Amino acid sequence: MIFTPAKRGLTAAALALAAASALTVSAQPASASSHRPCAIVKHSTTAGITKVGTATATVVADGVKLTTARSANADKVSWQTFFRPVPAATVTEVSYETVKLDSTAGDNNVVNDAALPAYHLYVRTPAGEGVLIFEPYYYLGSIGAGNPQRKVRTEWNVLDGPLWTSSTTIAGLPKTAGGPATLTFAQVVAANPRMTVTGIGFGLGTYNAGVTAVLDEQRFATTRNCTEHQWSSGFRRGHWWSGRR
Numbered sequence: 429m430i431f432t433p434a435k436r437g438l439t440a441a442a443l444a445l446a447a448a449s450a451l452t453v454s455a456q457p458a459s460a461s462s463h464r465p466c467a468i469v470k471h472s473t474t475a476g477i478t479k480v481g482t483a484t485a486t487v488v489a490d491g492v493k494l495t496t497a498r499s500a501n502a503d504k505v506s507w508q509t510f511f512r513p514v515p516a517a518t519v520t521e522v523s524y525e526t527v528k529l530d531s532t533a534g535d536n537n538v539v540n541d542a543a544l545p546a547y548h549l550y551v552r553t554p555a556g557e558g559v560l561i562f563e564p565y566y567y568l569g570s571i572g573a574g575n576p577q578r579k580v581r582t583e584w585n586v587l588d589g590p591l592w593t594s595s596t597t598i599a600g601l602p603k604t605a606g607g608p609a610t611l612t613f614a615q616v617v618a619a620n621p622r623m624t625v626t627g628i629g630f631g632l633g634t635y636n637a638g639v640t641a642v643l644d645e646q647r648f649a650t651t652r653n654c655t656e657h658q659w660s661s662g663f664r665r666g667h668w669w670s671g672r673r
Contacts, residue, residue: 472663491644504633513624539638550627558595566609
């Protein structure tokens with residue numbers, strides 16, 4: 429069953445840490461969950477994607493290509509979809525894939541070497557609506573790795589990584605403007621046992637200047653249902669990228 433439909437930037441401290449992180453440490457992807465059969469939602473256009481400033485979004489063969497301009501900290505691009513609320517405790521899989529395509533400029537204010545699109549989980553607690561944000565950069569930092577590898581398609585298991593929030597409604601996570609990420613999804617659920625998940629999305633920016641990345645296969649599953657969002661220009665021609673599972 430398909431779920432029925434019913435940004436951010438690094439802080440100055442995070443940018444400094446990213447600059448200090450040695451690229452000699454090989455960044456490893458989050459361990460992917462064993463995939464189960466999943467309903468595929470096909471996107472052949474950028475419908476529903478919001479762009480701010482000079483940010484762009486283009487559907488390509490193997491996903492949606494997102495860009496922010498060099499030195500343009502105000503640029504951002506995002507997408508979200510909502511569904512009937514599901515108990516957070518029933519969530520079993522949250523993942524997506526990215527490829528970082530930009531080239532370093534040696535200055536994070538020109539090209540942010542740490543940045544990739546973030547996975548957004550929209551939630552509701554007794555205190556109100558909120559959002560949980562996963563960024564590969566913070567996951568890599570939690571395992572002692574450096575910045576994301578470039579030109580490598582990587583699957584990120586959102587349930588493995590620490591999360592942060594820009595909301596004031598999630599117990600255990602203080603509102604911040606961009607991290608640090610401190611709790612895993614399981615820890616957030618433990619602190620918010622009545623929390624439900626109401627939607628998913630992605631975001632790149634603000635303070636993610638000079639980034640070019642492809643995002644695809646955004647998956648969300650519970651004990652009952654699973655949905656995966658895929659983007660491909662091939663969908664318009666009745667087929668998709670041959671590399672897909």
